[in-house]
Amino acid sequence: MDGLEALAVMAAGMGAGGINAVIGSGSLISFPTLLAVGYAPITANVSNNIGLVPGAISGAYGYRRELAGQGRRARTLAVASGTGGLCGGILLLTLPSQVFDAIVPVLVLLAVVLMALQPRLARWVAERRPDDARDVGPAPMAIAFVAGVYGGYFGAAQGIILLAMLAVFVPDDLRRSNALKNVLAGTVNGVAAILFTLFAHVAWEAVALIAVGSVVGAWLGAKVGRRIPATVLRTLVVLLGVGVALRLLLT
Template structure:
């Protein structure tokens, strides 16, 4: 049982706020909140499922703030949403079947993968978007497969999911970046809702930490969208990647 005094509770709340804001801006927020929970002494599996539950309102807050951009994408949401649900169920089941020791061993590598995705996202998106066929939109078979795998990954770990989906959706859907970012946020919300419901019944959630993260994440998600409309993502990307790589190396070397 992890003792959470006032200082640790404030750390949890601050990490949740920053993580939800980062997710709304472009992704990578889990690289802030998940390591924070690990540093407080939570086992890797507990930290992961608690992080999923605690950040849920952040995704909801981001989607609420993006409601204007989402209102013109109902067909995309209705088509890609069920695919995300199926993938998320598979990922959640896979995670709860994984031992804490095994998950802890792969966590640094998952974090490094997420950091790589965060670094490569603008390059991949800018290069491929210019070559994308006009007709290739949200019903592309390749996008269906990748979105399913994104649901699996998002429920299993989630760090870098937003970055991954932003890049993938940008490859197949020709639209304004803010609308693609809004669609990414809605798909991430769907995946995390499914995973959180599953973890609430079958995962080792720290409900005290989650209760602190829930309101902080909601405020952070809403605030993040406002920043996303005027902030240069490169600044946030650099900070998150440096933090994530440092933490992964610390985990590998200790």
């Protein structure tokens, strides 16, 4: 990797970290960049995953005020997300990708529909929840697990899936949901990164460049994301999700 390629990879890491902090799907910047500079797909995927972990930590720290009071739900959902991330990482290393790849656009489009209908669905869910219901039930746990499987396998748009799930099934201010989304996505990437470090071929130079860029990008992204009104954030998620799904369908 020459100097210009290294700068491109670092810049891609910065863009990915920022987008992940605000919405999700930053891997659609960093992963293709690694392919463009010559890495094999699986090596690019696992290296990208590991490199984005520090950015996830940076993004979660940037949203620390929005995470206040969410410790219990974060711990509960992180178990499901982390378990799913481990399963997804194992699938990446052991199974052919054709079948799994076929359902990825469907998952993303479903998340887009959930996010677009979030206010109405959240009211519907709230009206039918018992007054003493816990704020994390089986539905968000199941979706967090499925999103974790997807995130451990590929990762792009797992943030959209998680944010849509939280917005509908764990009613709260959307910016607080976005902060929790960063914790769960970081958990998925962290668990998968441990697996990849032990059992996959990793391009550590690429990891280092993406890590540096993603930390800076996530810190900046958190500053922007916490100031975006909920309606604007929801619109951005829907637009980006449609774009992600179309790109995955056409590749």
